[in-house]
Amino acid sequence: MKTSSSSLAGWEPWMRRALRLAALAEGQTSPNPLVGAVVLDSNGILVGEGFHLKAGLPHAEVGALRQAGSDALGGTLVVTLEPCCHQGRTPPCTEAVIAAGITRVVVALKDPDPRVSGEGLKRLSEAGIEIITGVLEIEASYQNRFFIHRVLNGRPWGTLKWAMSMDGRIALPNGFSKWISCDESRGWAHRLRANCDAVIVGGGTVRADDPLLTSRGQREPEPLRVVFSRTLDLPKKARLWDLSVAPTLIVHGPEVVRPKKLVDHVEHLEVPSSEPRELMKALALRNCNRVLWECGPTLAAAALKQGCVQELSVVIAPKLLGGSSARTPIGELGYRSMDQAMLLDLDSIELLSSDVLLSLLIK
Amino acid sequence: MKTSSSSLAGWEPWMRRALRLAALAEGQTSPNPLVGAVVLDSNGILVGEGFHLKAGLPHAEVGALRQAGSDALGGTLVVTLEPCCHQGRTPPCTEAVIAAGITRVVVALKDPDPRVSGEGLKRLSEAGIEIITGVLEIEASYQNRFFIHRVLNGRPWGTLKWAMSMDGRIALPNGFSKWISCDESRGWAHRLRANCDAVIVGGGTVRADDPLLTSRGQREPEPLRVVFSRTLDLPKKARLWDLSVAPTLIVHGPEVVRPKKLVDHVEHLEVPSSEPRELMKALALRNCNRVLWECGPTLAAAALKQGCVQELSVVIAPKLLGGSSARTPIGELGYRSMDQAMLLDLDSIELLSSDVLLSLLIK
Numbered sequence: 001m002k003t004s005s006s007s008l009a010g011w012e013p014w015m016r017r018a019l020r021l022a023a024l025a026e027g028q029t030s031p032n033p034l035v036g037a038v039v040l041d042s043n044g045i046l047v048g049e050g051f052h053l054k055a056g057l058p059h060a061e062v063g064a065l066r067q068a069g070s071d072a073l074g075g076t077l078v079v080t081l082e083p084c085c086h087q088g089r090t091p092p093c094t095e096a097v098i099a100a101g102i103t104r105v106v107v108a109l110k111d112p113d114p115r116v117s118g119e120g121l122k123r124l125s126e127a128g129i130e131i132i133t134g135v136l137e138i139e140a141s142y143q144n145r146f147f148i149h150r151v152l153n154g155r156p157w158g159t160l161k162w163a164m165s166m167d168g169r170i171a172l173p174n175g176f177s178k179w180i181s182c183d184e185s186r187g188w189a190h191r192l193r194a195n196c197d198a199v200i201v202g203g204g205t206v207r208a209d210d211p212l213l214t215s216r217g218q219r220e221p222e223p224l225r226v227v228f229s230r231t232l233d234l235p236k237k238a239r240l241w242d243l244s245v246a247p248t249l250i251v252h253g254p255e256v257v258r259p260k261k262l263v264d265h266v267e268h269l270e271v272p273s274s275e276p277r278e279l280m281k282a283l284a285l286r287n288c289n290r291v292l293w294e295c296g297p298t299l300a301a302a303a304l305k306q307g308c309v310q311e312l313s314v315v316i317a318p319k320l321l322g323g324s325s326a327r328t329p330i331g332e333l334g335y336r337s338m339d340q341a342m343l344l345d346l347d348s349i350e351l352l353s354s355d356v357l358l359s360l361l362i363k
Numbered sequence: 364m365k366t367s368s369s370s371l372a373g374w375e376p377w378m379r380r381a382l383r384l385a386a387l388a389e390g391q392t393s394p395n396p397l398v399g400a401v402v403l404d405s406n407g408i409l410v411g412e413g414f415h416l417k418a419g420l421p422h423a424e425v426g427a428l429r430q431a432g433s434d435a436l437g438g439t440l441v442v443t444l445e446p447c448c449h450q451g452r453t454p455p456c457t458e459a460v461i462a463a464g465i466t467r468v469v470v471a472l473k474d475p476d477p478r479v480s481g482e483g484l485k486r487l488s489e490a491g492i493e494i495i496t497g498v499l500e501i502e503a504s505y506q507n508r509f510f511i512h513r514v515l516n517g518r519p520w521g522t523l524k525w526a527m528s529m530d531g532r533i534a535l536p537n538g539f540s541k542w543i544s545c546d547e548s549r550g551w552a553h554r555l556r557a558n559c560d561a562v563i564v565g566g567g568t569v570r571a572d573d574p575l576l577t578s579r580g581q582r583e584p585e586p587l588r589v590v591f592s593r594t595l596d597l598p599k600k601a602r603l604w605d606l607s608v609a610p611t612l613i614v615h616g617p618e619v620v621r622p623k624k625l626v627d628h629v630e631h632l633e634v635p636s637s638e639p640r641e642l643m644k645a646l647a648l649r650n651c652n653r654v655l656w657e658c659g660p661t662l663a664a665a666a667l668k669q670g671c672v673q674e675l676s677v678v679i680a681p682k683l684l685g686g687s688s689a690r691t692p693i694g695e696l697g698y699r700s701m702d703q704a705m706l707l708d709l710d711s712i713e714l715l716s717s718d719v720l721l722s723l724l725i726k
Contacts, residue, residue: 168527169531304685319707323698324695332686338543344529346717349719
């Protein structure tokens with residue numbers, strides 16, 4: 001295979017442009033990855049740009065090649081992910097690249113799926129095309145971390161989000177929790193949902209809060225609203241049952257005795273057990289690259305213990321609630337010594353008006 | 364009174380220098396304020412600098428005038444606080460200023476004590492000296508906020524400090540709490556103690572943690588270690604009872620039946636009631652401008668409710684502890700609706716290695 005990694009740095013400006021193109025579809029491509037591409041003619045002049053907008057629509061390479069037209073002949077394709085070589089909902093990109101007369105392909109990242117990784121590049125190389133890989137590979141991996149996690153693990157990337165007071169409370173002792181965080185934080189939470197494929201709560205949250213769980217129109221369609229219930233003890237009326245607003249899925253284990261579905265018009269899905277990891281597998285099969293856990297302490301603890309959370313988004317409001325009962329974000333994790341504590345890596349700190357938003361990765 | 368506020372801005376560079384001089388004694392001047400001073404000769408050339416180092420030692424003005432010597436004649440004194448006009452442990456500064464032949468005094472802040480505020484300036488003015496006030500007044504007030512609070516309220520400024528996990532826990536469910544925060548945070552906590560006149564814990568903290576509560580030699584003498592106990596149910600042996608390391612004071616209310624003092628060599632002080640505000644009054648009388656609350660949730664809640672806390676320092680460690688029992692920083696505050704919550708103003712965010720330090724003011 002004719003592969004070169006010489007002068008990777010020279011390609012970085014174009015790859016950065018391709019990454020920025022890819023980012024335009026953030027949150028919209030699942031189960032597909034984000035991909036951006038640019039085409040340069042034989043003189044190195046930009047003649048085409050493209051990005052993957054949505055599953056089922058043309059891939060980034062195809063869009064960029066179309067724009068380039070005959071200028072692609074003898075030119076270079078710069079693309080954030082290895083072009084596919086299999087027939088999916090759209091034809092293989094490798095064939096389009098070859099047909100366009102491209103003579104060099106610059107790639108950030110090989111296909112993360114180990115079963116097909118390198119196949120696309122091999123096909124291109126066999127067709128006599130020069131291949132350069134690894135340009136801004138770290139940036140490209142970060143951009144597609146949700147997709148990569150799902151491909152490698154068969155489970156979507158999990159983001160766990162909560163809002164708490166400065167003294168670590170998610171509610172007053174009497175259970176009241178509206179609102180701990182400020183307007184701007186709640187707007188941020190809607191935008192976060194718009195970047196997730198599903199939003200998960202437990203039955204307790206439905207009973208206590210009757211949440212809406214939408215992005216308030218910032219995503220079309222809205223993310224799938226998932227109620228993960230061990231008991232199916234759900235209220236007859238809830239805002240989640242109004243499917244005209246957004247889709248809803250009720251997921252439960254096999255142990256549930258289900259004499260009648262209280263909300264018949266909402267889809268029910270039985271998974272092999274009432275464990276978060278089973279829910280994750282089911283959601284991966286339903287095209288979710290990233291899910292948002294907006295659940296209470298008990299389900300959050302279970303999801304953390306089963307590796308279903310990769311990332312935390314913690315909103316801290318500058319107020320004190322107090323209370324001796326435990327209205328705290330995470331339930332029992334079973335730790336008996338400090339060295340068992342689950343470690344996190346601080347990723348970023350932002351201010352949301354008066355609130356502080358901490359983003360962390362599970363180590 | 365010949366007072367001028369014209370061209371305040373022109374004096375700001377000199378006042379900034381005086382403020383920086385004052386800051387050199389941070390944490391060491393109680394019950395006195397921080398004060399810095401510079402003397403310019405009649406041509407505006409710097410001829411003297413001084414700051415107040417410690418109660419009983421010369422005031423800032425005196426040091427600066429001494430350095431200036433005869434160059435002070437016809438010159439300007441720039442000082443962060445109104446010169447005193449009363450005989451204390453040192454003679455009144457106003458007389459030294461007049462005697463040195465200063466013709467202009469530039470002041471940031473009048474004496475915050477309303478009973479004497481303006482008296483020093485009046486004395487200077489009557490002696491024919493031009494007075495300019497209000498230069499960097501906000502900065503000067505901030506620098507002396509602990510002193511000002513004590514003078515105006517008869518109680519020291521209270522800083523409440525705790526370290527918690529990202530899920531708002533100050534201990535594991537079994538009570539283990541060593542260590543939630545990182546080495547660097549614990550070093551920061553020692554430096555914080557060095558800037559406080561007293562460190563307060565309750566009896567529970569003595570029983571559970573046997574803390575040392577010193578600045579590890581960063582303050583000389585070490586801050587007063589205060590045990591505020593409702594019951595005098597204290598262990599016979601504790602690191603706090605070793606007075607060779609630092610002074611310790613046991614404070615209790617009148618309701619305590621005291622058949623015997625378990626730790627006779629440690630000073631006991633009875634206050635009119637076991638309320639935090641009574642402790643604060645007693646500590647103000649013992650020369651404390653600033654105290655550090657390092658207590659458990661119950662005493663912290665009581666101190667907050669009685670206005671004995673002006674500021675929070677919250678260290679958040681990037682780890683999760685979990686647990687359904689309430690090992691959280693603040694006990695019951697009695698709130699029943701969200702609009703009762705105690706509001707805070709975020710003052711600063713710092714990173715202490717892997718931990719996040721949030722500083723907040725009580726609104």
